[in-house]
Amino acid sequence: MRQQHRFFIYCVAPSLAVLALITPEPVTTEHWSGRYRIGIMPCGNDLSFVFQLCPEWDKYAGALPIDRELWSRAFPRLRHEIELLSQTKAMQHSFSIVRCPRWQKGRVAIVGDAAHAMPPTLGQGAGLTLMNAYALTIALDRNRTVDETLPAWETAVRSITDTTQRWAMRYDFLTRRWPESLWFVRAAIISAFRLPALNGRMRIADQGLKVAAIQSLGRAP
Ligand SMILES: Cc1cc2nc3c(=O)[nH]c(=O)nc-3n(C[C@H](O)[C@H](O)[C@H](O)COP(=O)(O)OP(=O)(O)OC[C@H]3O[C@@H](n4cnc5c(N)ncnc54)[C@H](O)[C@@H]3O)c2cc1C
Secondary structure (H helix, E strand, O other), X not given: OXXXXXXXXXXXXXXXXXXXXXXOOOOOEEEEEOOEEEEEEEOOOOOEEEEEEEEOOOOOOOOOXXXXXXXXXXXXXXXXXXXXXXXXXXXXXXXXXXXXXXXXXXXXXXXXXXXXXXXXXXXXXXXXXXXHHHHHHHHHHOOOOHHHHHHHHHHHHHHHHHHHHHHHHHHHHHHHOOOHHHHHHHHHHHHHOOOHHHHHHHOHHHHHHHHHOOOOHHHOO
């Protein structure tokens, strides 16, 4: 398990006029500057969700309340937003990466971050946790023994999670370890992630359990 980044989370609910300035359209935007990243996403009519990301070793960027000058220098076009964030209460977390050779043994199975914590770059960790737990209930609902069911469950669902975790780590690599001398190429790579062929692989979890050929409980025999 490794911890690598500080992750600030804000729920911003200022006046609607200010909110309209931050998220004028119902579209998520992500901004990159060196090893920092800011994401802004509208959540309904009167709330926006904002995250800031910086390396864990960067004590200045990771300070709370945030250093307005430092962040504004990195993101000059977001100066207004950063001013607002500096007046808003933030939560701060580190995130972990967990890779387990097996998710089950005998009659014991692990689900969620204990099995596959990943960088929150794709926002899939909680969804995968629920999906894998749901798949487990479906598998156990069928008439096999627990000892038989658990390996079959892991085989069926694991590749979706492993693929998503690899992509989440690649995305994270672009901020955390991408060489400074190649920053000019980074924007092109991030754009390439939107190509349908790549995006379909990266967001394989969006397709849900049908990728694992698991039917919902309602349709199970
Ligand atoms: C900064 C950040 C942003 C994220 N953003 C997203 C996102 O946008 N979308 C998304 O889908 N996922 C996101 N995730 C991932 C998501 O939060 C996790 O994948 C999800 O919470 C995993 O659920 P879990 O139940 O496995 O673990 P947790 O939610 O971590 O729950 C484990 C619980 O066990 C408790 N616990 C631990 N040890 C003990 C003990 N010894 N005794 C009793 N209780 C204990 C903990 O207090 C905790 O309440 C994010 C994660 C982070 C860190």
